Amino acid sequence: MTAQKITIEPVTRIEGHARITIHLDDSGAVERSFLHVDEFRGLEKFSEGRPHFEMPQITQRICGICPVSHHLASAKSCDAIMGVEPPRAALLLRELLHMGQFVQSHGMHFFYLAGPDLVLGFDADPAVRNVFGLIEADPQLALKAVGLRRFGQQIIERLGGKRVHPNFAVPGGVNAPLSIQDRDAISGEIETQIGTALEGVGLLNGWVEKNRDLALRFASFPSNYMGMVDAAGRLALYDGEIRICDPAGRRLEQFHPRDYLDHVAEHVEPWSFLKFPHYRKQGWPQGSYRVGPLGRLNVIDAIPTPLAQEEFKRFRQIADGRPVEGSLFYHYARLIELIYALERIDQLLAEPEILALDTRACGPAEPRCRGIAAIEAPRGTLVHDYSVDANGLIARANLIVATGHNNWAMNRAVESVAKSFVHGPAVAEGMLNRVEAAVRCYDPCFSCSTHAIGRMPLELTLIGPDGRVLGRLAR
Amino acid sequence: MTRAVVMGLGNPDRGDDGVAFHVVNRLRRRLGAPPLDDGDTGLGAAAAEAAVLFFRQLVPELVLDVGGCSRLVFVDAHVPAEPRAIVCSRIGPQARWAPGLTHALPPEGFLWLLQAFAGRAPESFLVSVRGERFDFTRKLSPTPAALVDPAAGVVLNLIRPNADHRFLTDHPREV
Numbered sequence: 045m046t047a048q049k050i051t052i053e054p055v056t057r058i059e060g061h062a063r064i065t066i067h068l069d070d071s072g073a074v075e076r077s078f079l080h081v082d083e084f085r086g087l088e089k090f091s092e093g094r095p096h097f098e099m100p101q102i103t104q105r106i107c108g109i110c111p112v113s114h115h116l117a118s119a120k121s122c123d124a125i126m127g128v129e130p131p132r133a134a135l136l137l138r139e140l141l142h143m144g145q146f147v148q149s150h151g152m153h154f155f156y157l158a159g160p161d162l163v164l165g166f167d168a169d170p171a172v173r174n175v176f177g178l179i180e181a182d183p184q185l186a187l188k189a190v191g192l193r194r195f196g197q198q199i200i201e202r203l204g205g206k207r208v209h210p211n212f213a214v215p216g217g218v219n220a221p222l223s224i225q226d227r228d229a230i231s232g233e234i235e236t237q238i239g240t241a242l243e244g245v246g247l248l249n250g251w252v253e254k255n256r257d258l259a260l261r262f263a264s265f266p267s268n269y270m271g272m273v274d275a276a277g278r279l280a281l282y283d284g285e286i287r288i289c290d291p292a293g294r295r296l297e298q299f300h301p302r303d304y305l306d307h308v309a310e311h312v313e314p315w316s317f318l319k320f321p322h323y324r325k326q327g328w329p330q331g332s333y334r335v336g337p338l339g340r341l342n343v344i345d346a347i348p349t350p351l352a353q354e355e356f357k358r359f360r361q362i363a364d365g366r367p368v369e370g371s372l373f374y375h376y377a378r379l380i381e382l383i384y385a386l387e388r389i390d391q392l393l394a395e396p397e398i399l400a401l402d403t404r405a406c407g408p409a410e411p412r413c414r415g416i417a418a419i420e421a422p423r424g425t426l427v428h429d430y431s432v433d434a435n436g437l438i439a440r441a442n443l444i445v446a447t448g449h450n451n452w453a454m455n456r457a458v459e460s461v462a463k464s465f466v467h468g469p470a471v472a473e474g475m476l477n478r479v480e481a482a483v484r485c486y487d488p489c490f491s492c493s494t495h496a497i498g499r500m501p502l503e504l505t506l507i508g509p510d511g512r513v514l515g516r517l518a519r
Numbered sequence: 520m521t522r523a524v525v526m527g528l529g530n531p532d533r534g535d536d537g538v539a540f541h542v543v544n545r546l547r548r549r550l551g552a553p554p555l556d557d558g559d560t561g562l563g564a565a566a567a568e569a570a571v572l573f574f575r576q577l578v579p580e581l582v583l584d585v586g587g588c589s590r591l592v593f594v595d596a597h598v599p600a601e602p603r604a605i606v607c608s609r610i611g612p613q614a615r616w617a618p619g620l621t622h623a624l625p626p627e628g629f630l631w632l633l634q635a636f637a638g639r640a641p642e643s644f645l646v647s648v649r650g651e652r653f654d655f656t657r658k659l660s661p662t663p664a665a666l667v668d669p670a671a672g673v674v675l676n677l678i679r680p681n682a683d684h685r686f687l688t689d690h691p692r693e694v
Contacts, residue, residue, distance in 0.1 A: 176614065176632075183635055186636075194580040197580060205558065206558055206560075
């Protein structure tokens with residue numbers, strides 16, 4: 045057998061641009077694989093010199109899918125720089141905005157991006173294995189899914205004036221209160237949307253029932269996990285402490301986000317612009333962890349809303365109380381969080397204070413030269429860390445984005461699938477689909493994580509031990 | 520839903536790609552509606568004769584906002600390779616222009632979605648204006664700027680009940 049390498053490009057139904065190379069040994073078996081992220085954008089660098097209070101608007105332009113996460117993480121960092129605590133109404137409204145973002149993002153990922161693999165099958169023609177194929181297969185469900193995403197977008201629009209890139213959070217609070225009319229309009233739709241989310245859970249669980257072995261084995265591997273928890277150790281998406289657990293679910297660390305550099309380090313590989321964050325005390329690569337829906341549900345003790353908690357109990361039974369390792373279960377965890385987000389919207393709207401007019405901090409402030417904040421974005425933990433000069437201008441910015449945290453795990457998932465499905469230089473379409481599906485579990489956003497310009501292609505290159513390129517697949 | 524909907528499409532930060540924003544606002548003025556501000560879509564506002572809206576791009580969710588209209592007119596820019604100043608075409612649903620993800624959804628794909636969800640797509644037209652420069656500027660080039668008023672006139676004619684179809688160029692569109 046001669047030297048062999050497989051390249052997959054583009055990886056479809058993800059955000060951003062990725063390329064995969066698979067290296068084969070002399071016998072044609074997979075030796076190693078790499079998920080390369082070739083985009084570079086440099087947003088941290090060109091933020092330097094901007095007034096810090098502009099950052100909630102600037103940083104959300106990184107992404108059109110999860111701008112709210114950047115918007116809010118940035119506003120929280122600015123709160124810290126200004127030394128102010130937003131009033132309770134503002135905190136409730138920021139969280140409401142955040143939940144709208146979770147609904148639209150998680151709804152989109154499951155029904156538009158992942159759903160087609162499950163409904164139509166991994167081996168379906170890529171030309172129809174997409175949201176439009178889903179529409180033809182089940183137009184009623186597809187229509188509900190579109191409505192679900194629109195519901196999330198409308199929450200963002202009602203609060204921030206626009207469905208994408210809202211203008212709402214400001215240092216010290218938010219720039220407008222919630223009207224009774226908007227509260228009632230949102231409230232009126234929650235029950236319907238929870239129904240759609242539960243239908244998604246039914247669809248997924250039905251698929252898992254029929255494909256249990258695949259679901260448990262597909263891109264399944266042990267890792268550490270990271271996610272935010274509230275004071276009671278329950279799921280927290282807007283604010284809380286960050287918890288890291290080991291592969292057995294034992295707590296390794298729990299810390300305030302401002303101390304993230306004590307616990308998180310970043311490793312650089314020459315073959316990708318995307319860094320590899322890891323648990324500092326264990327080093328690279330032993331300290332690698334997973335974030336996002338699966339990471340979060342593997343570190344929390346409970347979920348503070350009833351329907352999501354019921355589903356979480358079933359989730360915990362998959363591995364008899366231990367962390368769930370299969371990457372496909374990201375989809376299940378995502379749907380449980382979708383239910384939580386919808387229930388949480390209901391809880392937030394029931395708070396009388398959410399209608400209060402006092403939405404910005406006033407009074408004495410204690411400005412600081414640094415502000416660090418974290419939030420759970422739909423794809424995982426998001427850290428914004430700004431240092432400012434005496435005039436409040438950004439001197440240094442560091443953003444650690446969910447897809448970066450999952451970089452090691454995505455590489456591991458690709459390798460796991462490649463080892464199962466690649467034998468020799470001939471690359472079957474079904475293998476390509478499965479490698480893509482493994483990446484897609486993590487719902488990566490390469491545009492965010494590299495702060496990058498680019499489209500979202502995937503290229504697979506097959507390479508042998510002598511480095512010779514034997515084949516290339518591009519989509 | 521109002522009888523007719525106009526959906527302007529484009530990015531006003533990319534020069535002539537945003538010509539539809541100006542056409543939409545010219546049309547709104549003629550219909551007595553306030554012009555849209557930067558970032559406004561016009562969704563949710565009361566409209567008598569027609570809803571005149573603007574979006575940076577089409578996405579599937581908008582199907583729920585415009586479903587039920589009797590006539591739909593898209594306004595867009597076209598590249599200089601198309602020599603005609605204003606192209607006005609009748610268009611219909613086409614699945615092949617409904618790609619796998621929503622990063623780019625052409626009007627024909629959007630109409631396919633409308634048809635899939637509602638059982639029918641409205642009578643639809645695409646009015647496009649020839650752009651010259653698509654780089655980072657908010658200013659229109661002189662030629663497309665001069666075409667804003669005529670294009671608004673073409674759209675206005677299309678949304679009126681007794682549309683004069685002499686404006687239709689009826690040449691198939693290249694995407």
